[in-house]
Amino acid sequence: MDALLPPELARKAEEVGVAKASLGALPTLLLAVLAGAFIGLGALFMTVATAGSVPPSGPDTLLGGLAFSLGLILVVVAGAELFTGNNLIVMAWASRRVPTPRLLRNWTLVYTGNFIGAAATALLVSWTRTPEIMQGAVARRMLAITRAKGDLLFREAFISGMLANALVCLAVWLTYSARTTTDRILAIVFPITAFVAAGFEHSIANMYFFPASMLVHGTPGWETFLLGNLLPVTLGNILGGAGLVGIVYWVVYVRGRDAVPPP
Numbered sequence: 001m002d003a004l005l006p007p008e009l010a011r012k013a014e015e016v017g018v019a020k021a022s023l024g025a026l027p028t029l030l031l032a033v034l035a036g037a038f039i040g041l042g043a044l045f046m047t048v049a050t051a052g053s054v055p056p057s058g059p060d061t062l063l064g065g066l067a068f069s070l071g072l073i074l075v076v077v078a079g080a081e082l083f084t085g086n087n088l089i090v091m092a093w094a095s096r097r098v099p100t101p102r103l104l105r106n107w108t109l110v111y112t113g114n115f116i117g118a119a120a121t122a123l124l125v126s127w128t129r130t131p132e133i134m135q136g137a138v139a140r141r142m143l144a145i146t147r148a149k150g151d152l153l154f155r156e157a158f159i160s161g162m163l164a165n166a167l168v169c170l171a172v173w174l175t176y177s178a179r180t181t182t183d184r185i186l187a188i189v190f191p192i193t194a195f196v197a198a199g200f201e202h203s204i205a206n207m208y209f210f211p212a213s214m215l216v217h218g219t220p221g222w223e224t225f226l227l228g229n230l231l232p233v234t235l236g237n238i239l240g241g242a243g244l245v246g247i248v249y250w251v252v253y254v255r256g257r258d259a260v261p262p263p
Contacts, residue, residue: 003177010091010253012176017092020081024052027210028081032113035080035137039114040121040208042071047145047198047212048130051137052234057145058197065193071205072168072188076175083111083204085167085172087241094250111234118207123201134240147197147215149206150220158202161236162244164200167191169241173249201233 004012023031050056051069051194054253056064075082092098125131131139152160174187195202 002089003179003183005177006249007253009173009176013173013249014023014095014097014254015089016095016176017089018085021089021092021098021106022088023081023106025105028106028109029113030108031079031081033084033117033120035075035082035110036114036117036119036204037121038074038078038080038209039071039118040118040125040203041074042068043118043205043208044121044125044130044212045070047129047141048133048138051134051141061197061199065196066189068205069189069192070252072171072192073185076172076184076188077181081106081110081113083107083114084168084202084241086110086235087165087238088169088172088246090179090242091250091254097221105235114204115207118204119211122208122212125212131216142209142213143217143219146209146220146225148199149209149229150224152201152229152232153230157229158236160199160201161203161233162240163198163236164195164202164233164241165237166244167195167200168202168237169245173245174217186242194208201229202234203230203234205231205246206233231256 020028046068050060050064051054053060072082072085074080075085089098089103089106095101131142134142135256149157168191171188171191174191175184178184178187206225206229210220213219214221214225
């Protein structure tokens with residue numbers, strides 16, 4: 001069967017947004033914890049894959065991006081709730097099919113659950129010998145990643161987060177056109193590999209990277225993580241995903257369309 005065309009994707013994105021926003025609080029939270037863990041596993045895979053050289057070369061960053069794709073593949077195929085992908089619910093909100101309180105409820109629950117899942121994954125990894133493999137290269141790579149992220153200026157982290165989630169939401173958008181699991185995986189791999197290879201910032205991934213480094217090395221600190229990185233990256237993620245992808249596609253394919261039946 002042919003893949004869905006962009007106007008059909010917009011309708012599907014609306015339906016998905018309504019379904020996500022209507023999901024109960026407990027299932028939403030549990031699925032969000034899973035998504036945080038999935039992204040944490042993708043981040044761990046990327047760390048191990050690029051641990052051989054510090055700083056990594058171009059081919060290493062490409063390999064790291066391919067490895068990190070595991071996280072979103074698990075989210076989409078296995079089923080989970082990811083804050084950055086859920087920024088696309090804004091399309092159903094713009095059509096007035098999801099009220100503002102329900103949108104904010106979803107984002108808050110999912111963001112919280114993602115943090116729990118990603119940080120718990122970091123804790124579990126710190127209790128294994130994985131950081132010690134390759135003669136400690138994985139642990140050193142953990143520290144190098146978080147130091148680079150912690151050194152970003154607020155503006156740099158914000159714009160990097162915006163670009164990252166534009167690519168993440170484009171990956172999710174492309175999966176809506178898919179007819180098979182293979183289609184979904186292929187739709188995810190290239191946008192996610194691109195954002196990782198470019199060094200852009202993803203808030204949920206950073207919920208794993210920083211706690212993992214702090215647990216293994218004791219650095220960087222919470223202020224650097226929460227205020228210096230997570231805050232600007234989260235704001236950038238919202239603008240990139242909800243604004244540059246969700247609202248733009250809503251204006252192009254939905255705004256002015258015949259009235260949509262109420263939910």
